[in-house]
Amino acid sequence: GKNQNNSSNSNQDSKDKPLKIVLLINGTLGDKSFFDSANNGIELIKKEYGSKVETKTIEMTYDQSKWEPTLQDVSEQDWDIIILGTWQMTEYLEKIAPQNPDKKYIIFDTSVDYSKGNLSNVYSIQYKQNEGSFLAGALAAKITTSNMPNANDKKIIGFLGGMDIPVINDFLVGYIQGAKYVDKDIKVAISYIGDFADSAKGKEMAMAQYDQGADIGFNVAGQAGLGQLDAAKEKKKYAIGVDSDQASIFSSDSEKANLIVTSVLKRIDNSLLRAIKMHMDGTLKYGQAETLGLKEECIGFAENEYYQKIVPEEYRKFINELKEKIMNGEITVDTAFGMDTNKLNEIRNSVKP
């Protein structure tokens, strides 16, 4: 009763009342990865629209038993748009969204199953992280076969994953494909830390990869992956960051920053701002999923000062060409989504050092 009144009121008065947006984080902030990026999206939205929006971010923590109740709660409150992310939330959303047809939902990094019907109030955003990591793989392959100062003559590159899960493997598959695109004989040392928190273990594993002959590694492991950057500094080898511009995180430590050749960026913030803009314009396609990649600038490559400085121009040009090729569909990058474990193992074994 009361809630419905509230929400219909807010719909009527939407002209003068601010647009109320809530972001649900099914984890905690501080991951330097997509939750932080999503939260940054909210910041961007605030910056863009000021008092025209009212926002809130709720951390639901990693305890899964809390996720559904929270989603249900905010759906009953007077929010206009509810933003949430990750595949794990899809089932709850598929259940709750139809019960609250007057609410709008934006879900990122996954898509709801629209064939279930009644989801015309849900907009899904997916990312082509494999495109970004394809470029990372290609760059890594170029570097390991180069005679850059910290490169060796072994054709081994590293991949440090947080956990053996589809999103991470989507990065991996693109990475391997990119590396092989450059040189068929590239080997990839692959390690999974087992969680996203233990940066010391991340460092250990990265050290092990460097010891085994890798001269560049790509970390896709949230904060645990940052251990790789320490390892790179200690072993004087290269690293590629993920999600946020990791070289700039360590800009105060130039020795380290100078080894981080680039970072693959998953711009959830951009994608959310884009979505809200489209919502304001009335062009957002609720009831549909979109997959955003390099083209939409939702996947990016940190072309910062370090990139310019460390990576020879020749390679940068090469990467730019690849980027073009991916954007215009000349190259299609494989994805780990929907790939079964055997196929994945086959790929991983094919590059075993």
Place this chain on the structure above:
Amino acid sequence: MNNIFKIIFSTSFGYAILRVTTPILFSGLGAVISDKAGVINIALEGTMLTSALTGVIVSALTQSTFFGVIAAILSGIFVSLLLSYFSLNLKTDIVLTGIAINLLASGGTIFILYLVAHDKGISTSLNSKVIPNVTIPLLNKIPILGPILSGHNILTYLSWISVAIVYILLYKTPLGVRIRAVGENPEAAESVGINVNKIRYIALCISCILASFGGAYMSMGYVSWFSTNMTSGRGFIALAAEAMGKGNPVGTLLTSLLFGFAGALSNNLQSLRIPSEFVQMIPYLATIVGLVIYSIRKTNMLKYKKEVQNA
């Protein structure tokens, strides 16, 4: 298989073992002291986490590694006081107190990190200091041993020295005798005028100080930042190492090394594409197996003795 041996017999692997061992050894020694005093310190994990954060924050604020470490230790002492007050004065079950403190530390550190660094994950926005590595002059020249033993973090060396310190403390000082007496027969200790609670306070305090060194090592040596829950169960592994080392400082050193070995092995084997779940199991399986071997040997020795005697 070949690859595995190549890895195991490399000096960098040996070096890695010692690096992985350090925090476990510190906490394990901490567990030795508290165990000897008859108070099980489950809060080692929380203590490490707390001091890891404190070290980072204070070293960033003061721009001094030294003060960072000192502050890390002070925070460890603070945790020990909390633990002692509740478990010794208010008689809260010490295991429960330990669990509660771990809970408190895991949430509290994130909260404080957020207050200080406006970040809930990692302290990289703080320009914190690191404890340097040192090359040991002559040692580093020796082939094989040199690269394994030299060039470690100061705290790694301190952890080895701590084994001796803890040994001397327990077996060669009046305090040590009292700690052991209190652990073994508190009534007896009380009856000779020893203040049992005071000794336990002291033991828990030393225990937490040792764990603090482990914590400081994590965030100011192992890596150069604090990140949430970065200790990832090392405090519990230390408890296991202590129990397996039968509460003996030297035994604890050996079992910590075993852990370090298994941990380093698991970190290295990953890239050989053995299912990661199994590789990650290695350290824990190794402990269980180690524990069993140790226990079997002990049981057999007893049996053997009997048989010989009664033959």
Place this chain on the structure above:
Amino acid sequence: MNKDNIFEIFRTLMAIVISLILAFIIIFFISKQPYVALSKFLLGPLSKTRYFSNVLEMAIPLTFTGLAICIMFKANQFNLGAEGAFFMGAVTATIIGIKFSLPGLIHPILAIVCGGIIGGIFLFIPAFLKVKWNANELVSSLMLNYVMFYLGIYIVNYYLRDSNAGAMVSYKLKTTALLPNLIPKTRLHYGILIAILMIIITYFFLFRTKWGYAIRMVGFNSKFAIYSGINNKSVILYSQIIGGIIAGIGGATELLGMYSRFQWQNLPGYGWDGVIVAILSRNNPVLVPIAAFFLSYLRIGADLMARITDVPSEVVSVIQALVIMLVAAESFLAKWKHRVIAKKAIEEIKAEEVNMNEQYI
């Protein structure tokens, strides 16, 4: 109800009040809306059926692990493997729920039974190592937790993984395997009945059967038990196996009641919570649900506070820790209690003396 119990209740209430005051002080410093925050914390769970149901939902797994640990602690076996057994119970239920086709009632029962069996088998390991070679069960069970975790993850990852899913999760369980909801519009499921049943069984087992008696005697004084002819080793074995079974059943129940597929990527932590519950309930199965409810209420209240107000969720764990430590503080107010008892006794003695003197006169 005797005087001691009254005092216990009073002491517990005082501890709760004091820890709430502490909580309030903390909240006051960090929140711009401290009164709202506190009222959400305290009363939030009662404000909606759904919230209250959340409390009950969470109390279910806590009850299971609490009971499991209760039995093991009662036998003085410091086995912390309930965490892993719970996890493996859930994995087992997942296997049964996916790979078997069975009619409605039988399917969950089979899944839960198998979950229990697997839990029991795993906790048999530390027990066996202890009996056979006197290996410390605390260490082996602590380590075994990790082994069980990685094994479970391996099974899900390699045999049950839904490759269409965007995360490392299993296929959906067959709907016949799920435990239906008890009250519509909430998530409260039939598992609560299983939990209640388990409380009753555990209570009777511990206090009314010869096996329970043996467990308690071994726990009190194992030398006494041995001397009396009780088979210490078998008690050590079966107490831990039963603990594992209960934890395994708990894991299976939680999975079938609350989830439609397996999706844990970490140990869910109910094992440690079970230790808290067992200690708070002083290893008494009858008090386990109360302790579980208390802990669960605290958490749901704190969640609501964090969700609705500006108090960050991390502060919640700080407050929780304080509450738990104070509530379990045995000596808290003990001096005061002693003074009350002593005063009364001294009066009685004086009265006795007067009587005696009168007799002489």
Place this chain on the structure above:
Amino acid sequence: MKNEILRMENITKIYSNGITANKGVYFSICESEIHALVGENGAGKSTLMKILFGLEQPDDGEIYLNNSRISITSPSLAIKNGIGMVHQHFMLVPSLTVAENVVLGLEPRNKGFFDYKKAVAITEELAQKYNLFVDPNSIVEDLPVGMKQKIEILKALYRGAKILILDEPTAVLTPQETVELFNQLMHLKNSGHTIIFISHKLNEVKQISDRVTIMRNGRNVGVFNTSDVSENDISRLMVGRDVVFKLDKNIKKLGKTILNVKNLNYTSETGKKVLKNISFSVRGGEILGIAGVEGNGQRELVEIITGLRNYYEGEIVIDNIRINNLSIKEIRELGTSHIPEDRMVYGVAAQGTIEENIISDRFYKKELNHRILMNIKKVSDISKDLIKEYKIKCSSSKQKVSMLSGGNIQKVVVAREFSSNPKLLIADQPTRGIDIGATEFIHKKIIQLRDSGTAILLVSADLNEILEVSDSLIVMYGGEIVAYFDDTANVTEEELGMYMLGLKRQSHDEIGRVIYE
């Protein structure tokens, strides 16, 4: 009258479980006296002394030392005030050496380190001075009780105790050791120490003390010059009635052999040969006593017969069944009962209720179980009957055993072990540390059991008891049987003492008679 040195006035102590242990007690001692403190189990003696030693805090009352009021809130303050205490239960740290135990808490130091050499020297010096010879370097857990007793006294003396509290020091000593201790006490007294001496053995009280304070039910019921009162007077004041000191025994009616031990040899974990070729047997209706100084193999013998220890050589037969490979339960099912030496370690689960403790040997039996569940009414009835029969002082059958006094705890053990209709009873120190009333009661029960045909093996360090209660007797020394007496009536304490200390031994043939078949 000598000078009063210490006075406790109006002491009241209430334990937090509600038990009032001392009710307005007045207690005073003089310089250089030996002052006995007697009373039944639970009368409050230990509590009063613990208050004096700072281990417990009184709820009311004052303490005056040399007429100035002091407050003793911790043992260390008591020690500072020159008060030392030797506890009823040893307060030693088993894994430490004698010297370490002696100096614990007041350790000699050398540059901050523990000076072990000095500790040894101190111990030796003290031992010399007070004639209390011990080996400073041995580990305490390996030592016999007599030795432990000496360490306890040395501990107190090392701390400069002028007032020495001895809580039942003789309960575990042989007559010779007691004599030795008394010599030492006299020596101490003459060198200006004051000794408070707690004992249940009134003959000792008569023998050694100058004055005696009698406690009953938490109160002081009188102080006397020891020479003015007889043992009977004391016991009457203590118990409130006359106590019979002489046991009436029927002539034994011997049955068939129940226990037969043949060529038993046993080596301990530490490699010491503890039992050497022990053979004897006990028949139904007979009480065979085993005398011996503690640590001469009696404990191991008992533990082997009852199944608590294995890996031995030789053969043990109970009621015609070889028990070498039987479990404790099976041995008990043959009709064996066992009163263990240390009731707190083996005899009871202190945290359990009286009921739970009473059924520990029979809880699994059909009569106490319906199918799955136990028959709690039956359990409760059995317990109530036994509480009544054995006069166990308690508030209910559901009371925790830890709240009972020592004597009543022992009665719980005795009630359980006697009520299973044993064919064989092993009674190991059945009355150690309990008062005369309870001792008398237990002795009577043992004899009752014997008269009903049970074979009884009685192990005791209390010679009085051994001679009074047992029919025949063996003496153990150094793990061997060194003497056998067919009839205890023909043995004197002194003679027994000679065998116990290894000063005398019988010929092979004489001992051989202990095997009847």
